[in-house]
Amino acid sequence: MPLRLLRFGLNKTYKEPRMFRAPATLKDEYDVPATLKDEYDVVIIGGGGHGLAAAYYLAKHHNITNVAVLEQGYIGSGGTGRNTAIIRSNYLTPEGVRFYEKSVELYKGLSRELRFNLFYTERGHYTLAHSDAALRTARWRAEVNQHLGVNSEVVDPDFIKKHNPEIDITCGGHQPPVMGALYHPPGAIARHDAVAWAFARGADERGVEIHQQTAVNDIEIKDGAVTGVHTNRGFVKAKKVLSAVAGWTTAITQMVGLRTPLVIHPLQAFVSEPIKPWLDTIIVSGSLHIYISQSTRGELVSGAALDPYELINTRSTLDFAEGLSGHLIDLFPCLSGVKVMRQWAGLCDMTPDFSPIMGRTPVHGFYIDAGWGTYGFKATPVCGLTMAHTIARDEDHDLIRAFSLSRFERMTLVGEKGAASVGH
Numbered sequence: 001m002p003l004r005l006l007r008f009g010l011n012k013t014y015k016e017p018r019m020f021r022a023p024a025t026l027k028d029e030y031d032v033p034a035t036l037k038d039e040y041d042v043v044i045i046g047g048g049g050h051g052l053a054a055a056y057y058l059a060k061h062h063n064i065t066n067v068a069v070l071e072q073g074y075i076g077s078g079g080t081g082r083n084t085a086i087i088r089s090n091y092l093t094p095e096g097v098r099f100y101e102k103s104v105e106l107y108k109g110l111s112r113e114l115r116f117n118l119f120y121t122e123r124g125h126y127t128l129a130h131s132d133a134a135l136r137t138a139r140w141r142a143e144v145n146q147h148l149g150v151n152s153e154v155v156d157p158d159f160i161k162k163h164n165p166e167i168d169i170t171c172g173g174h175q176p177p178v179m180g181a182l183y184h185p186p187g188a189i190a191r192h193d194a195v196a197w198a199f200a201r202g203a204d205e206r207g208v209e210i211h212q213q214t215a216v217n218d219i220e221i222k223d224g225a226v227t228g229v230h231t232n233r234g235f236v237k238a239k240k241v242l243s244a245v246a247g248w249t250t251a252i253t254q255m256v257g258l259r260t261p262l263v264i265h266p267l268q269a270f271v272s273e274p275i276k277p278w279l280d281t282i283i284v285s286g287s288l289h290i291y292i293s294q295s296t297r298g299e300l301v302s303g304a305a306l307d308p309y310e311l312i313n314t315r316s317t318l319d320f321a322e323g324l325s326g327h328l329i330d331l332f333p334c335l336s337g338v339k340v341m342r343q344w345a346g347l348c349d350m351t352p353d354f355s356p357i358m359g360r361t362p363v364h365g366f367y368i369d370a371g372w373g374t375y376g377f378k379a380t381p382v383c384g385l386t387m388a389h390t391i392a393r394d395e396d397h398d399l400i401r402a403f404s405l406s407r408f409e410r411m412t413l414v415g416e417k418g419a420a421s422v423g424h
């Protein structure tokens with residue numbers, strides 16, 4: 001390590017630059033206790049993007065600041081830091097399109113609002129179709145999108161080739177050729193960790209407490225209403241509790257005796273070594289089970305289908321790396337010499353209709369933000385906004401009414417499978 005850097009690191013003159021207050025400093029700066037308080041108006045379980053965004057909007061829009069975000073690991077260590085950072089609103093159902101379109105709108109202004117560069121860049125998103133059925137779904141999505149003012153159209157192979165010259169439209173004869181694509185110009189990518197950090201700082205500046213390494217072991221309920229949470233650091237009373245924990249949702253819902261149709265599958269991804277800017281679009285192929293974009297650092301970020309079995313584990317497999325590499329090379333033969341640098345997995349809580357579960361629940365004061373499958377990152381700001389509204393007013397926000405847990409009893413599903421980028 002260069003000596004000057006070491007000297008800077010050890011120098012007490014410079015204040016430690018923190019994104020948000022460490023628990024030990026909570027008291028000094030804001031006159032609140034260093035440890036957990038006895039009682040909060042709202043406890044948010046899960047310090048990922050969704051939980052932190054909900055805390056931020058609770059404070060910003062509803063002036064509710066007696067809020068604790070409890071995170072069992074470190075912030076952004078779950079789905080937020082493990083996804084492939086794609087943002088889009090080209091969904092299939094009107095409910096989905098409206099919801100994700102609001103998210104895109106919020107994302108566009110977020111770097112400025114949170115004073116943090118999220119590296120949000122519009123790239124243009126192509127969902128390739130290799131069959132008549134896929135092309136039919138692309139047309140259907142384009143119709144719904146355009147009807148709701150979202151920029152999407154079906155394009156032919158010449159258009160795709162012109163804007164993505166390295167694509168082999170024939171897939172080398174190993175796979176069905178590309179017949180067209182749903183093209184969504186506003187499709188974007190962003191730096192996922194930064195989204196968690198920026199919301200954390202925004203919430204913290206407004207007085208929200210963020211407690212990492214704080215696991216919730218049980219939830220106390222009395223007369224059908226939440227009264228508090230048991231943590232590894234003791235019991236805290238809470239008037240309202242939000243579960244925003246992605247792959248761990250079923251563990252939390254068991255604590256309050258709620259049944260959901262969620263099943264958990266791992267989803268793996270990898271990044272390549274950094275290479276010169278080469279791909280300025282986002283390419284998805286449901287048939288080949290791949291999606292790929294190039295990050296601002298030059299790495300190719302890519303993933304495939306869910307692991308085909310239920311499992312709560314974030315291990316990586318060679319099977320996945322081999323399968324994904326093979327399909328990537330079918331589409332982009334020029335990548336055959338590029339090295340894979342890192343591989344990882346996240347946990348996806350899947351619903352039967354591929355839409356989330358959001359809003360109030362039969363347990364008074366217990367709110368849920370779950371069922372994020374493989375599409376949670378793109379919804380981060382709108383989840384924060386709508387869950388904050390729902391918690392503050394105890395009334396589901398208009399944009400999430402369709403995603404209520406009760407839809408599974410009423411059989412009013414919101415079928416989004418046709419708009420999922422990932423094969424399932």
Ligand code: PYC
Pocket residue numbers: 084086087088291303374375420421422
């Ligand atoms: O829904 O856009 C998406 C997506 C990309 C990778 C995983 N999900």
